Amino acid sequence: MGFMPLIWLRVAVVCYGVGLLYSLLLxxxxxxxxxxxxxxxxxxxxxxxxxxxxxxxxLIGHLSLASIHYSESLxxxxxxxxxFAFFVRYRTTTLGIVIFPIVFVLTFFSAIGQNPVIITSxxxxxxxxxxxxxxxxxxxxxxxxxxxxxxxxxxQERALKSKRPTPLLTWLPPLQTIDDICYNALLFGxxxxxxxxxxxxxxxxxxxxxxxxxxxxxxxxxxxxxVYLLLLYTRWSSGWRGRRAAFLATFAFVIAICAWIANNxxxxxxxxxx
Amino acid sequence: MTxxxxxxxxxxAPVEVREQFAIPEARLPEAIKALTSCAGVEEGxxxxxxxxxxxxxxxxxxxxxxDEFFQEFYGFDADRYRTHLYEHRxxxxxxxxxxxxxxxxxxxxxxxxxLGQVKEAxxxxxxxxxxxxxxxxxxxxxxxxxxxxxxxxxxATSAVSVASVAVDLAKKIFGxxxxxxxxxxxxxxxxxxAARHLLAHGAEKIYVSNRTYDRxxxxxxxxxxxxxxxxxxxxxxxxADIVITSTxxxxxxxRKEHGERFLSRRRNRPMFFIDIAVPRDVDPxxxxxxxxxxxxxxxxxxxxxxxxADRRVEAxxxxxxxxxxxxxxxxxxxxxxxxxxxxxxxxxxxxxxxxEIDRVRGRLGxxxxxxxxxxxxxxRGIVNKIMHTPITTLKSAARESPEATTVIDLVxxxxxxxxxxxxxxxxxxxxxxxxxxxRG
Numbered sequence: 001m002g003f004m005p006l007i008w009l010r011v012a013v014v015c016y017g018v019g020l021l022y023s024l025l026l027x028x029x030x031x032x033x034x035x036x037x038x039x040x041x042x043x044x045x046x047x048x049x050x051x052x053x054x055x056x057x058x059l060i061g062h063l064s065l066a067s068i069h070y071s072e073s074l075x076x077x078x079x080x081x082x083x084f085a086f087f088v089r090y091r092t093t094t095l096g097i098v099i100f101p102i103v104f105v106l107t108f109f110s111a112i113g114q115n116p117v118i119i120t121s122x123x124x125x126x127x128x129x130x131x132x133x134x135x136x137x138x139x140x141x142x143x144x145x146x147x148x149x150x151x152x153x154x155x156q157e158r159a160l161k162s163k164r165p166t167p168l169l170t171w172l173p174p175l176q177t178i179d180d181i182c183y184n185a186l187l188f189g190x191x192x193x194x195x196x197x198x199x200x201x202x203x204x205x206x207x208x209x210x211x212x213x214x215x216x217x218x219x220x221x222x223x224x225x226x227v228y229l230l231l232l233y234t235r236w237s238s239g240w241r242g243r244r245a246a247f248l249a250t251f252a253f254v255i256a257i258c259a260w261i262a263n264n265x266x267x268x269x270x271x272x273x274x
Numbered sequence: 275m276t277x278x279x280x281x282x283x284x285x286x287a288p289v290e291v292r293e294q295f296a297i298p299e300a301r302l303p304e305a306i307k308a309l310t311s312c313a314g315v316e317e318g319x320x321x322x323x324x325x326x327x328x329x330x331x332x333x334x335x336x337x338x339x340x341d342e343f344f345q346e347f348y349g350f351d352a353d354r355y356r357t358h359l360y361e362h363r364x365x366x367x368x369x370x371x372x373x374x375x376x377x378x379x380x381x382x383x384x385x386x387x388x389l390g391q392v393k394e395a396x397x398x399x400x401x402x403x404x405x406x407x408x409x410x411x412x413x414x415x416x417x418x419x420x421x422x423x424x425x426x427x428x429x430a431t432s433a434v435s436v437a438s439v440a441v442d443l444a445k446k447i448f449g450x451x452x453x454x455x456x457x458x459x460x461x462x463x464x465x466x467x468a469a470r471h472l473l474a475h476g477a478e479k480i481y482v483s484n485r486t487y488d489r490x491x492x493x494x495x496x497x498x499x500x501x502x503x504x505x506x507x508x509x510x511x512x513x514a515d516i517v518i519t520s521t522x523x524x525x526x527x528x529r530k531e532h533g534e535r536f537l538s539r540r541r542n543r544p545m546f547f548i549d550i551a552v553p554r555d556v557d558p559x560x561x562x563x564x565x566x567x568x569x570x571x572x573x574x575x576x577x578x579x580x581x582x583a584d585r586r587v588e589a590x591x592x593x594x595x596x597x598x599x600x601x602x603x604x605x606x607x608x609x610x611x612x613x614x615x616x617x618x619x620x621x622x623x624x625x626x627x628x629x630e631i632d633r634v635r636g637r638l639g640x641x642x643x644x645x646x647x648x649x650x651x652x653x654r655g656i657v658n659k660i661m662h663t664p665i666t667t668l669k670s671a672a673r674e675s676p677e678a679t680t681v682i683d684l685v686x687x688x689x690x691x692x693x694x695x696x697x698x699x700x701x702x703x704x705x706x707x708x709x710x711x712x713r714g
Contacts, residue, residue: 156446157564160443160446160447160567161561161567163569163573163576163577164576164580173449174445174446174447174448174449175446175447175448175449175544176447176448176449176544177449238538238541238542239540239541239542239543240542241542241564241565242542242564242565243564244564
């Protein structure tokens, strides 16, 4: 990554930091403290983030997706884009309570990385790998958002059932809205995730042959996809929501993180030629 | 100039007394005219609601009483109800108007209607020409204070009745109530009220079921809903999002196993049970099911109580705002009070200066334009120097309330400022002896 993109990314991290602070304040029940500045702050962060991504792509001259920092930054960016899309629709920043910390951590680590290793494998120069990664990451973003919403659903359900008027009741959106976000984020993310996995599989079969199925990263990704599908199915067939849906969503989220970590053990994702 | 306010409200008088004072809307203009035609009354307005009657006037005479109005309009002496009437003047009257408009004096603190009622009363008084600058200033400020209280405190945000709490909770579960349906099980005043509230907030469909089918039909007709025979209750109730129960059944009619069935039929879409019956119609175990929310009468009451307590805390904050605003308003009034005196002092000295110049003019002979200017500058300089201290003193006195009147009086007496150009005729009539206060 060049010099300027890193600067922009760091500015974006500072902006997202406001979002992170907002989430923490919400948890300590002082939510309205930053409520007015959080939208412009993270919006600005998103713009700087975009500039950073475009510049680093232009600087390097090709899509440098192999850089782990770049891909974290891209994932965070897509998560924010999806978050904003849902913000426009539902007018609630409360989901940020889950999304902002994730985005902050992702961008933070990508911004402190001084000299990321850029693997110059010819595989990465194909446009298909870029498509694959954007699709998968958009799918991840949908899953993150849905996971966040399902946690908020639990919190709101608890608050309503406890019958004690807690401060939670005032800043959380209505149960129905949270549920809509939860479901629509899943619906939105699923096709991306599916096509992402399909493109990835096609690319890999072409490159390595069918043996890639034993790769831990691939196995975990497929497992996550299965859970994702299960989430959608239970919701669609019997309207699962609340505790059961949150449980499944958490499960999917944990697998997603494992799959992420598995990058380190995956041969195909380090692009080592066989 | 004085604001006088006489009134009765729900705290000082029982309804039998309040109705003696209540003025129907149609007679309000007549009453206001009667008020402003009283001796010494410059402006006036009357707020008359079921909880209060407030008669507000601005008088020229500090001691003015509105007895004449009571005789004239009500036809009885105000003394008859002296124990129920309260009377506020000046600062207290301003404070009272601010508190009433901000709904701090209401039976349910923070209820929103009163501000609208005061605004209407103000419009009526304006229409008959009974409101001029001073009352206008007071009321405009009162509306601004009410807005401030509403924005800066939470005094009016929480629901404080069982029915409105039910609406709030329904909104917390379903978002907006558009397209949601209500099922009334059993008929009763309270459940009817809750249903009415929910419908007013967007709920669309209503079903009624009752052991006596005829009553269900009657009630359903009232709401334009469907009556359903009681034996079909369990098959139909899952169609509704909100169920309000108030039957006289000795045991719970909805139990956990019913809830499970409803949920599977509804594909787990949430349901909200409002149980107003005692003994309860809904088994509290139902609340443990995912997606079913049960609130009984005590739960609702508990929310109401905690909101009322919240409102009390917020009301204290609101009182502090009102206090601050009264001070500000008072300070502004006094500055206005002092302005005419300053103006007449300036005019007085200017007349003296001109007269003196004219007097010596002849003896000075022909003056060059420079000399002319020098004379002008010299005399003006002297006058300004002399005026400086009295004017500063007046202005600072205006800011410290208790001194203002004394200082104004003193300055006027010292400089012999009896007659004022700004003074209005009836003011002069009212001003007797050394009393030289005027209105701004």
